[in-house]
Amino acid sequence: MPNKDNMTTMHEKDITKEKSRQKVVKLFVQVMVYAFLVAMAIIVLFPFYWMIISSLKTLDEYRMSVPTFWPKTVMLSNYAEAFTTANLGRLFVNTMIVGVISTLLSLVITVLSAFAFARLEFKGKDLLFSALLATMMIPGELFTITNYSTVTQFGWMNTYTVLIVPFLVSVFYIYLLRQNFMQIPNELYLAAKVDGTSDLKYLWKVMVPLALPTLISITILKMMGAWNSYIWPRLVANDEAHRMITNGLRNAFTDTTGDVNYPVQMAAVALVSAPLFLVFIFLRKYIMAGVSRSGIKG
Amino acid sequence: MVDNKQQWKAWIYLSPAIVLLLIFTVWPIFNTVRMAFLENYSGLQAAGGKTFEFGIQNFVKVVKYRKFVSCLKNTVILCVTTVPISTLLALLIAVALNSIKPLQKILQTIFFLPYVTNSIAIGMVFAAMFNIVGSFYGTENEIVVTAGIVNNVIEFLGGKTINWINYGSTYTANMIVMIVYIVWNALPFKILVLLGGLQSINKQYYDAAKVDSTPRRRVFTHITVPLLSPMLAYVIITGFIGGFKEYTSIVGIFGENMGPADDAGRLNTMVGFIYDALETNSQGRASAAALILFGIILVVTMINTQVSKKRVHY
Amino acid sequence: MKVVLQNLTKIFPSRNKKVKGEVVAVNDFTFEIPDGKLIGLLGPSGCGKSTTLYMISGLQKPTSGKIFFGDDDVTELSTENRGIGLVFQNYALYPHMTVKQNIMFPLQNLQGADKLSKAEMLERAETAAKLVQIDDLMDRKPSELSGGQQQRVAIARALVKMPRVLLLDEPLSNLDARLRLQTREEIRRIQKETGITTVFVTHDQEEAMSISDMIVVMKLGVVQQIGKPQDVYDDPTNLFVAKFLGTPPINVFNGRVKDGTVYIGEDAVVTGTDVSDREVIIGIRPEGFELDENGPLQCTLSNVEVMGRDVSIVSKNDASVNPVIRSIINSDHKIDTTVETVRYSVKLHKFFLFDKETEERIYFEVK
Numbered sequence: 001m002p003n004k005d006n007m008t009t010m011h012e013k014d015i016t017k018e019k020s021r022q023k024v025v026k027l028f029v030q031v032m033v034y035a036f037l038v039a040m041a042i043i044v045l046f047p048f049y050w051m052i053i054s055s056l057k058t059l060d061e062y063r064m065s066v067p068t069f070w071p072k073t074v075m076l077s078n079y080a081e082a083f084t085t086a087n088l089g090r091l092f093v094n095t096m097i098v099g100v101i102s103t104l105l106s107l108v109i110t111v112l113s114a115f116a117f118a119r120l121e122f123k124g125k126d127l128l129f130s131a132l133l134a135t136m137m138i139p140g141e142l143f144t145i146t147n148y149s150t151v152t153q154f155g156w157m158n159t160y161t162v163l164i165v166p167f168l169v170s171v172f173y174i175y176l177l178r179q180n181f182m183q184i185p186n187e188l189y190l191a192a193k194v195d196g197t198s199d200l201k202y203l204w205k206v207m208v209p210l211a212l213p214t215l216i217s218i219t220i221l222k223m224m225g226a227w228n229s230y231i232w233p234r235l236v237a238n239d240e241a242h243r244m245i246t247n248g249l250r251n252a253f254t255d256t257t258g259d260v261n262y263p264v265q266m267a268a269v270a271l272v273s274a275p276l277f278l279v280f281i282f283l284r285k286y287i288m289a290g291v292s293r294s295g296i297k298g
Numbered sequence: 299m300v301d302n303k304q305q306w307k308a309w310i311y312l313s314p315a316i317v318l319l320l321i322f323t324v325w326p327i328f329n330t331v332r333m334a335f336l337e338n339y340s341g342l343q344a345a346g347g348k349t350f351e352f353g354i355q356n357f358v359k360v361v362k363y364r365k366f367v368s369c370l371k372n373t374v375i376l377c378v379t380t381v382p383i384s385t386l387l388a389l390l391i392a393v394a395l396n397s398i399k400p401l402q403k404i405l406q407t408i409f410f411l412p413y414v415t416n417s418i419a420i421g422m423v424f425a426a427m428f429n430i431v432g433s434f435y436g437t438e439n440e441i442v443v444t445a446g447i448v449n450n451v452i453e454f455l456g457g458k459t460i461n462w463i464n465y466g467s468t469y470t471a472n473m474i475v476m477i478v479y480i481v482w483n484a485l486p487f488k489i490l491v492l493l494g495g496l497q498s499i500n501k502q503y504y505d506a507a508k509v510d511s512t513p514r515r516r517v518f519t520h521i522t523v524p525l526l527s528p529m530l531a532y533v534i535i536t537g538f539i540g541g542f543k544e545y546t547s548i549v550g551i552f553g554e555n556m557g558p559a560d561d562a563g564r565l566n567t568m569v570g571f572i573y574d575a576l577e578t579n580s581q582g583r584a585s586a587a588a589l590i591l592f593g594i595i596l597v598v599t600m601i602n603t604q605v606s607k608k609r610v611h612y
Numbered sequence: 613m614k615v616v617l618q619n620l621t622k623i624f625p626s627r628n629k630k631v632k633g634e635v636v637a638v639n640d641f642t643f644e645i646p647d648g649k650l651i652g653l654l655g656p657s658g659c660g661k662s663t664t665l666y667m668i669s670g671l672q673k674p675t676s677g678k679i680f681f682g683d684d685d686v687t688e689l690s691t692e693n694r695g696i697g698l699v700f701q702n703y704a705l706y707p708h709m710t711v712k713q714n715i716m717f718p719l720q721n722l723q724g725a726d727k728l729s730k731a732e733m734l735e736r737a738e739t740a741a742k743l744v745q746i747d748d749l750m751d752r753k754p755s756e757l758s759g760g761q762q763q764r765v766a767i768a769r770a771l772v773k774m775p776r777v778l779l780l781d782e783p784l785s786n787l788d789a790r791l792r793l794q795t796r797e798e799i800r801r802i803q804k805e806t807g808i809t810t811v812f813v814t815h816d817q818e819e820a821m822s823i824s825d826m827i828v829v830m831k832l833g834v835v836q837q838i839g840k841p842q843d844v845y846d847d848p849t850n851l852f853v854a855k856f857l858g859t860p861p862i863n864v865f866n867g868r869v870k871d872g873t874v875y876i877g878e879d880a881v882v883t884g885t886d887v888s889d890r891e892v893i894i895g896i897r898p899e900g901f902e903l904d905e906n907g908p909l910q911c912t913l914s915n916v917e918v919m920g921r922d923v924s925i926v927s928k929n930d931a932s933v934n935p936v937i938r939s940i941i942n943s944d945h946k947i948d949t950t951v952e953t954v955r956y957s958v959k960l961h962k963f964f965l966f967d968k969e970t971e972e973r974i975y976f977e978v979k
Contacts, residue, residue: 010695010726010774015684018693026690029514033394034401040391041408044482048411050447051423063431063443067450109318112311122308135323139543139595141572142588145333145581146326149341169318199307228416230546231573246418253422254553262426269419280414288410288490502704505671508691509698510718510773520717524708 051273055079055266062263075263082268086252088245094160095245099226102164103219110173110218115203117174118181119189129178132171144232151236158239163232167225173218176290180211217290220283227276245272330585339582356586365563366587369571375473376567377541380480385534387481388488393522395489396496406493413486421550424479428462428551463551465559472558472565480547484540488533495529496522531606538598542591545569568594613682613776613809615645615668620677622663622833637663639833641677645826648807650800652820652841654856655830661813662701664830665779668811670694681776694777697770697808701782703762705754711765712750715740718773726773740772743802760791767799771806778803780812784819796823817857821845829853846961851971854895854964860924860940862964864933865894872979874965877931879909881958884979885965892974893933893966898924900962901939903947907957911937916949923947927954 054062055078056071083089116122117129147166156162184207192202208215226244233244243251249272253265280287309316333339334357336350344350360366391409395402412420431443444450449459461467462475503525507517523530544567548556557564566574568591575584620641626633638660645651653661666672668679670691678687686694697718705714719733728736741747744764754762763783770778783799784792800823803810814820820827821841829836829844829852837849841857848854854862867876868891874882876894901909903925911927914936918924923943926936939956941947965974 010722010776015686015689015693019688022690022693030398033397037391037394037398037401037405040387041405044409044412044485047420047423047427047482050427051420054426065444067444067447109314113315116308116311120304120308120311122305125308128312132319135319135327137596137599138327139539139588139592141543141569142330142585142592143323143326145572145576145584145588146329147322148576149329149581150321150325152341165318166322169315169323171319174315224414228418230418230549231569235573235576246416249416249422250418250549250553260429260431262429262431265422266426269422272416272419276414276416277411280411284407284410287414291413291487291490500704502700502702503706505691506698506700506704506706508671509669509696510769511692511695511721511723512717513721516721521706524706527708 051266051270054263055082055270057263059261059263078263078267079271082264082271085264086248086268087240088248088268088271090240091243091245091248094242095226098160098163098244099223101160102168102226103222105164106168106170106173106222107215107218109168110170110177111203111208111215113169113174114177114181115199115207117178119186133175136171136175144235148235156236158237158242160237160242162236163242163244166232170222173222176218177211177214180214181207184210213286213289216283216286220279220287221290223279224276224287330588333581334585334589336582338580339585340579341581342579350582356582357590360583360586360590365566366571368564369566369568372473372565373542373544373567376476376480376544377538379473379477380484381534381537381541383477384481384484384488385530385537388485388492388533389523389526389530391485392489392492392496393518395493406489409489410486412483413490415483417483417546418550420483421479421547424475424482425463425551428475430459430461430464463558467558469564472552475551476548476565479551480541480544483547484537488537491533492526492529495526499525527606531602535599535602535606538602539595542595542598543569545573614647614680615777615809615811616678616680617641617643617645617664617668618678618680620664620667620679621675622660622667622672623675636833638667638674641835643828643835643838645809645811648809649825650803650810650812650823652824652827653811653813653830654815654817654820654827655836656815656856658832659830660833661815661828661830662781663833665698665781665811665813668777669696669698669779671698695773695775697773697775697778699763699766699770699778699780699783701785703754703766705762705765705769707754710751710753711741711746711757712737714754714765715768715772718769722773736772737768740768743771743805744768744798759786760788760795763787763795764798767802771802771808774806775808778808778810780810782813782815784814784816792819799823818859821857829856831856848895848964849973851893851895851966851973854966854973858897860898860938861934862895862897863937863939865896865929865931866933867892867894867931869965876909877929881908882960882963882978885976886979887965887974887976891968893968893971895964895966896958897962898938898940900959901925901941901956902959903941904955904957907955909956909958910953911956913949913951913954916947918943925954 053069053071056074056076057068057078058071058073058075061068061072117125151157151162151166156165188206189202192206197205228246229244230246230250233242233247237243238247238251249268253260253268335352335354337353337355339350339356340348395406395409398405427447428449429446430449431446445453445459446462448462453459460471462471499522503521504517507521512521548565548567548570552558552565555562556566556570568587572584572587572591575581575587620638621636622638624635624637626635641660641664653664655661663672667674670686670689674687678685680686681694706717709717715737716733719728719736722728738747741750744767746761746764746768749757749761749765754765757765763786767780767783770780780799784795787795796819799810799812812820812824824841826839827841827844828838831852837844837853839847844853845857848857851864855864865876867874867881868889869875869885869887870889872883872885872887873880874885874887874892874894881894909929911929914926914928916923916925921943922940925939925941925947927939928935929937960978965976966972967974
């Protein structure tokens with residue numbers, strides 16, 4: 001602020017000039033923002049678009065040196081071929097078996113553990129919980145090495161068990177659900193105790209319904225995890241009977257470069273991606289809520 | 299007061315989790331460290347009754363191994379390129395998204411779409427987009443059937459076709475493809491987190507900035523970025539952790555070859571190295587590499603948190 | 613610089629999407645704020661005072677009507693170009709910047725003829741900090757300051773660029789009583805020194821009365837009365853204004869006029885008025901009572917509170933709208949606290965009549 005004898009307020013701006021300038025700038029910025037977003041959206045969407053139109057082309061059309069952006073003849077037969085070539089039916093079934101069973105068991109274990117950490121008192125609770133959280137720091141590869149030997153020793157190689165059991169416990173999900181349980185007022189629990197409600201009944205009738213959004217998020221992420229898992233299944237269950245979808249896809253189309261039958265390959269990719277998109281369309285809210293808290297894929 | 303009934307009840311509820319964690323999490327931690335420090339430990343030989351001496355040879359061997367150095371180099375290059383690029387792009391997209399009203403929801407959904415994909419499956423789509431079909435061996439009279447859509451676009455814009463991933467492609471071209479794919483893949487999560495952060499910034503700061511006649515760019519650098527810094531730190535740290543574990547996206551594009559047909563393994567990463575060692579039953583070496591990876595992640599995370607302590611305004 | 617509000621109206625769509633309808637936050641507000649004055653916008657919450665302030669700032673656009681700064685129509689001009697300073701209710705200090713950075717921030721944005729050198733900026737920031745007495749806190753972050761200190765930083769930040777108009781949104785609401793008193797004096801002093809046209813919003817009538825050159829009393833988006841604080845207090849246009857201004861508040865009675873005589877219950881408090889016969893609402897300021905053994909108004913004495921120079925007498929009357937009547941009497945009077953009833957006569961210039969239905973003031977003369 002200037003001295004007292006030099007007390008002038010800010011200069012007036014040329015209002016009419018400023019007004020027109022402000023309109024132009026605002027419009028320009030708006031146009032730029034939308035142009036940028038639409039351009040980025042096109043880049044993001046393009047692979048999906050390319051996947052779908054390629055999957056519908058004939059091989060000859062795909063191989064034309066000038067690309068077509070809409071298939072001349074729609075080849076739905078590519079999908080049928082992809083389905084049989086990659087034995088997708090079997091892969092879908094395997095993945096669903098693993099996905100559903102591991103999700104259900106995982107939910108039970110997560111709910112019970114989260115309840116114990118959120119509501120029950122026992123010695124060493126805080127210590128145990130911190131120890132669990134600390135394991136989240138360690139990269140999964142470090143566990144995989146030993147687990148590979150362990151499951152070999154258990155004789156679990158090439159079974160559904162090996163795909164399900166080692167990953168049933170997720171410290172992150174326990175943490176997530178415990179936080180959610182903690183928000184439920186303790187009075188409800190005490191009131192239930194007074195009424196003589198058993199813990200399990202209370203858990204099932206009160207806490208589970210209240211924490212349903214989190215449980216749905218966990219379910220979706222877990223199912224997506226099964227759908228997308230690649231490394232572990234490839235190591236321990238790469239036989240025809242138990243192979244999972246991602247693995248099967250990669251196995252069926254080993255060649256990525258050179259002269260490959262891309263339309264069929266893209267049809268297979270589209271078939272594998274479709275369930276994920278369906279889930280996304282209907283349950284977007286839960287996925288986004290779960291993901292923003294996790295930072296982990298699947 | 300802790301009553302006894304609650305005590306044992308708690309342990310019953312926890313028992314499935316604890317048993318599984320003991321077998322598949324706690325034991326591996328000890329065992330991996332043990333195997334890493336047993337010279338040339340091999341699971342197969344151990345089963346045959348062989349004993350191993352204590353030592354640090356596994357680490358020495360791993361570090362001296364040319365393949366490992368190349369894996370480390372690939373991993374680091376991918377990390378230091380994709381994390382800044384994807385973070386910056388995500389920041390710009392999130393800020394742009396946050397500033398519009400019409401179409402916001404639909405664009406937000408579009409930008410999240412790459413998240414719900416299978417990185418192997420979509421990697422195959424990217425491979426198809428970059429692939430040159432035909433005989434492409436760099437010879438004079440080769441017949442290119444289709445140069446792939448990316449090359450078509452480059453040609454349309456007046457550029458020259460590039461051999462991105464085929465036989466005879468260069469390392470730089472391969473890396474660019476990987477960076478494009480990984481960034482594409484990393485955007486949704488970052489946009490989601492940053493947009494959430496932006497929406498939770500008190501509107502009043504922006505009103506105050508308007509009153510103070512702050513130019514747009516200064517609002518971005520002096521208000522938005524500092525107030526978003528906790529979220530930025532979060533996406534950068536998780537980005538680095540994810541980056542050091544990069545593996546499946548390369549399998550998606552290059553297959554298990556981990557490189558173009560003429561140079562398999564060229565693009566292999568740390569995680570890939572660990573699995574390769576595991577598949578040859580060299581658990582000692584795999585463990586040593588895994589511990590090194592853990593160490594690197596730990597150090598990078600610590601550096602990140604130290605930097606953010608100075609830079610992040612909570 | 614004067615600020616002119618012309619038929620200013622702001623309509624918000626209903627928040628509840630299911631219920632159609634709209635909220636008229638400000639309704640047809642016309643007022644010319646004279647150059648260099650301090651104006652208090654006063655009213656209960658939801659009266660549209662803050663909305664008016666934000667329309668002057670440009671952060672909200674009026675639904676209809678115009679705003680002029682001087683002779684320029686700024687209605688369509690964005691906030692950035694208006695050259696205003698605004699102190700937010702919650703201060704909105706940038707949490708990641710120190711006090712100094714906060715105060716410097718607006719200066720660094722100045723462009724064109726206002727552009728300053730680094731040294732000038734520093735000097736100005738220091739002058740501003742001294743003015744609000746925070747020059748020893750320059751390197752702290754807002755989170756390390758008390759509410760009062762944050763308040764001053766906010767004022768310094770708003771003042772430092774010498775805005776053409778200074779706007780304050782409930783600037784004292786987060787302060788404790790003592791600090792509030794002190795700060796409001798400071799705002800008055802700073803405003804006088806700088807001569808910047810200032811508008812400030814408050815729900816506290818005492819605050820507005822004590823420092824404003826003029827006050828605007830609002831209710832449900834409609835301006836009730838504009839004037840100098842004392843004038844509005846002495847001459848309210850309706851019951852709402854009369855009730856809203858003054859502590860202790862005005863005493864309100866149900867009464868009637870018959871043959872020019874105003875009755876509270878059966879007591880003929882004022883005679884010889886030129887008001888036609890009707891039911892009325894009567895307002896008497898606490899200082900409008902006089903103890904008078906032969907006074908017309910009889911009340912049951914409850915208790916007497918001595919407040920130093922003055923004495924507050926709490927009494928009851930069946931016609932009173934409020935549970936008790938509070939009168940303030942000079943303590944020179946000897947008050948017998950053992951009596952059961954007190955008798956008052958009323959001072960005519962503290963005595964107002966309002967229409968029973970419209971609650972508008974009924975002006976009268978006594979023959």
